[in-house]
Amino acid sequence: MYCCAPYIQWQGIRGRYLVVSQIADRLVRGVDTVQASVSQALFEPVIRLGVTGLSRAGKTVFITSLVANLIDRGRMPQLLAASNGAIRAAYLRPQPDDTVARFDYENHLGALLSAKPHWPESTRAISELRLSLRVQPSGILGAVSGPRTVHIDIVDYPGEWLLDLALMDKTYAQWSRETFARLQSRDMAAEFLRLVQGVDAAARLEEPVAQGLAAAYTSYLTAAREAGYSDCTPGRFLLPGDLAGSPALTFAPLPEAERSVRGSLYREMERRYGAYKAKVVAPFFREHFSRIDRQVVLVDALGAIHAGPQAVEDLRHAMGDILAAFRPGTNSFLSRLLRGRRVEKILFAATKADHLHHHQHARLTGIMQALVKDARNRADFSGADTAAMSIAALRATVEETIDHKGTDLDCVRGTLMNGKQAAFYPGELPDDPGLLLGPAREGAQKWLDADYQVMRFAPAKLSLKPGEGLPHIRLDKAAQFLFGDRL
Ligand SMILES: Nc1nc2c(ncn2[C@@H]2O[C@H](COP(=O)(O)OP(=O)(O)OP(=O)(O)O)[C@@H](O)[C@H]2O)c(=O)[nH]1
Ligand SMILES: [Mg+2]
Numbered sequence: 001m002y003c004c005a006p007y008i009q010w011q012g013i014r015g016r017y018l019v020v021s022q023i024a025d026r027l028v029r030g031v032d033t034v035q036a037s038v039s040q041a042l043f044e045p046v047i048r049l050g051v052t053g054l055s056r057a058g059k060t061v062f063i064t065s066l067v068a069n070l071i072d073r074g075r076m077p078q079l080l081a082a083s084n085g086a087i088r089a090a091y092l093r094p095q096p097d098d099t100v101a102r103f104d105y106e107n108h109l110g111a112l113l114s115a116k117p118h119w120p121e122s123t124r125a126i127s128e129l130r131l132s133l134r135v136q137p138s139g140i141l142g143a144v145s146g147p148r149t150v151h152i153d154i155v156d157y158p159g160e161w162l163l164d165l166a167l168m169d170k171t172y173a174q175w176s177r178e179t180f181a182r183l184q185s186r187d188m189a190a191e192f193l194r195l196v197q198g199v200d201a202a203a204r205l206e207e208p209v210a211q212g213l214a215a216a217y218t219s220y221l222t223a224a225r226e227a228g229y230s231d232c233t234p235g236r237f238l239l240p241g242d243l244a245g246s247p248a249l250t251f252a253p254l255p256e257a258e259r260s261v262r263g264s265l266y267r268e269m270e271r272r273y274g275a276y277k278a279k280v281v282a283p284f285f286r287e288h289f290s291r292i293d294r295q296v297v298l299v300d301a302l303g304a305i306h307a308g309p310q311a312v313e314d315l316r317h318a319m320g321d322i323l324a325a326f327r328p329g330t331n332s333f334l335s336r337l338l339r340g341r342r343v344e345k346i347l348f349a350a351t352k353a354d355h356l357h358h359h360q361h362a363r364l365t366g367i368m369q370a371l372v373k374d375a376r377n378r379a380d381f382s383g384a385d386t387a388a389m390s391i392a393a394l395r396a397t398v399e400e401t402i403d404h405k406g407t408d409l410d411c412v413r414g415t416l417m418n419g420k421q422a423a424f425y426p427g428e429l430p431d432d433p434g435l436l437l438g439p440a441r442e443g444a445q446k447w448l449d450a451d452y453q454v455m456r457f458a459p460a461k462l463s464l465k466p467g468e469g470l471p472h473i474r475l476d477k478a479a480q481f482l483f484g485d486r487l
Contacts, residue, residue, distance in 0.1 A: 046096075046151045047483050048291050050343075053298030054159040054230055054318065055238065058351035058393055060120045062298055063154055064108040065393040066479065067092075067131055069469030070152075076469065078476035081135060081487035088134040088147055095130040096153060100288075103129035103156055112394060112470065117459040124239045126157040126288060135487050150487060157288060159297065160235030163318060164281045165325045167233060168333040172270040175233070176253035182231065188223035192216040192252070201257035201266040209265060210250055217252035228307025230318030236280055248275040282333070289325070290337055294345045294482045297322055301350040301368055301390075302426070305436065306454040309447060313440040316371055319348065320378030327381050345385045347481050348372045353473050354392035355426055355454060357399050357410035361473070363429040364390040370433035387481050392473040396457040397424075414457035427452040 053059050069075055071090045073082040081087045095102060104127070108120040131154065136147045167175060183189035195216045199209055218237045225232050232238060236249060243249050251272040260266040299319070304311040324330040326343050350368045353361055368388035376386065397412035400423050411423040427450055430436060439448065462470065 044149045044151060045486065046153060047486050048153045048155065048293045049482060050289070050292035050295040051154060051156050051298070052159045052162060052295065052322075053351070054300070055225060056122070056303070057159065057298040057300045059156050059298055060108055060123055061112075062296070062349075062351065062393040062475075063103060063129065063156055064105060064112065064120065065470045065472055065475060067105055067129065067154070068109055069472065069475055070131060070133070070479070072464075072467050072469040074465070074468040075472065076476040076479065078474070079479045080484050081133075082476070084138075086136050086138065086487060088136055090131055090133045093130045093132045093151070095128045097128055100155075101125060101127040103127040103154065105129055112459050113462060113464075115461075117461055119459060123156070124158070125241050126155065126284075128156070129154045133487065152483060155288060155292065157284075158235065158239055159318075159322060160232060160238055161281075161284055162235075162289075162322045162325045163231065163233050164235045165285065165331055165334065166321050167273075167277055167281060168285075169331055172273040173256050175273065176255065179233075179253040180255065183220070186220075186224060186229075188227060189220045192220045196252075196254065199254075199265065201254045201269075202260055202264050204263055205265045205268040210252075210268065213252040213254075213269075214250045228304055228311030229314045230304075230311075231314055231321070234276055234280075236276070243280065247272050248279055251276070285334065285337055290341070292343055295326065295343050295384075296347045296349055296478065296482060298349050298351050299368065299371075300352060301364065301371070302352055302355055302452070302454055305367075305429070306452045309436075309440040309444040312436060313443070316374050316437065316440065317378070319371055319375035323372075323375045323378070323381055323386075327383055343384050345387075345482060347478055348375075348386065348388045349478055350388075350390040352392055353390040354395045354397045354414075355412060355424070355457075356390075356429070357401075357412055359410055360426075360429050361390050363431060363433075366431070367429065367433040367436060370437055374437065389474055389478055389481070391475055391478055393470075393475055394459055395471040395473055396459050414455075415460060417456050417458050419458070422455070424453070424455045424457075426454065 051059050051063055070082075070087075073079070073087060073090075076082040092105065111118050111120045131152045133150045133152065134147045135150050137145060170178075183193060192213075195213060199213065214237075221232045221237050225238060234249075236243060240249055251269045254266055254269055257264065257266040260270075297319075299315065301315070304315040323346070325334065326346055329335055348368060348371070350364050353364055356364060365388060368390060372386060372388045375381075397414035400411050400413045401408050402411055402423055403409070404425075409425050411425045413421065413423045416422050429452075430450075436447075460471075464470070
């Protein structure tokens with residue numbers, strides 16, 4: 001008895017110390033955060049705006065044009081604080097996070113404004129930029145307090161990373177099962193499926209076999225994304241960055257092995273899937289996602305419509321998955337992480353609307369709204385304020401009506417990537433979005449009586465007057481929805 005007592009006592013004291021020091025630490029941190037947020041809210045509020053979208057959706061162009069148009073506000077009449085003069089000045093300031101890449105605003109803008117304008121390079125990781133606005137509040141408060149500073153921290157991250165959230169509540173066996181169900185009908189998966197058939201999942205792990213499977217699965221994902229599919233998990237397989245070749249990214253789905261023993265291919269793939277979730281997915285949500293206040297999700301809806309009904313259906317699903325990330329209750333991992341905190345506003349914006357004559361914009365918005373509505377139903381969503389819009393962050397075309405066999409055809413004209421000018425008619429979107437979403441849901445292979453085209457235009461050569469930002473479509477309306485209420 002006696003000899004045990006000191007041990008128990010020591011444990012007790014140690015335990016108490018731990019608890020006391022943790023509480024103290026939390027209190028100090030709590031006071032810090034409260035002070036920081038009180039002083040920030042009173043003096044320099046911060047809006048953390050997340051910009052996301054699947055690959056090539058238009059994130060980089062959106063951020064570049066938004067910032068340029070907030071610095072020079074001549075083309076922002078629908079952003080109230082810009083048109084009524086409340087925003088006195090806007091300037092770039094050092095960002096708050098020292099370990100996140102800075103969004104390369106100057107180079108991206110330079111590409112669009114150069115003598116031979118070109119689109120910015122594709123980006124593959126998270127980046128951030130702080131834009132600070134000097135705002136004169138209206139009313140009595142304004143008269144007393146004078147202008148205040150509002151910081152907008154813009155965080156650009158790949159939409160694929162949001163889709164990975166669904167993995168957090170899924171076991172390897174579940175994920176594998178669901179993935180195989182999708183692959184069966186996709187031609188581009190043939191090579192991977194053939195490879196899987198030839199391996200024995202219960203056999204001892206041989207690294208070259210794991211690498212071969214991961215490589216074939218990555219090739220499938222790349223091809224699927226190119227064909228317009230959105231459900232491409234694990235997202236980092238497409239955007240590996242400095243994790244390329246690491247075990248956490250060297251796995252692939254496998255059919256459940258009847259007897260899997262330690263050291264078997266199946267068990268190791270299962271373990272790596274777990275490592276991917278713990279070491280790659282969870283930190284992103286903890287460090288970046290959990291701090292976002294407002295979110296814009298950019299969607300290349302025209303691209304998906306062009307790719308066909310299956311791509312539209314897949315987009316509808318991906319949007320539901322993305323929306324689920326904003327409704328913490330749908331995912332226990334996220335609920336624990338956010339503890340009731342939530343993003344206040346989410347805008348789903350169909351990008352590249354300058355591919356359409358304006359008479360079709362309302363139809364594109366209608367399709368976007370229908371997709372959001374479906375996604376909201378799918379994600380059982382309640383919470384943040386959501387909206388759908390069609391926008392062009394950078395208008396690269398002008399409208400033109402041409403005579404086509406005696407009838408007027410509303411086209412857009414722009415410079416093609418090869419430098420030649422062309423008028424382009426993308427096809428007529430239906431008034432009723434159900435005419436696209438219906439066949440897509442029913443699994444149609446192609447559109448029945450319509451054909452939709454997309455064309456890649458180069459950015460137009462610009463000569464901007466002083467005070468004028470880049471030409472756009474409804475970027476000001478998007479900004480008003482996203483943060484107009486906080487200016
Ligand atoms: N016409 C037109 N094309 C656009 C617009 N925005 C983007 N694009 C086109 O879409 C491509 C992709 O745009 P980005 O802004 O680089 O897209 P992203 O989402 O950053 O792409 P990743 O970094 O590769 O994920 C551009 O190279 C353009 O061809 C727009 O407003 N109008
Ligand atoms: Mg980009």
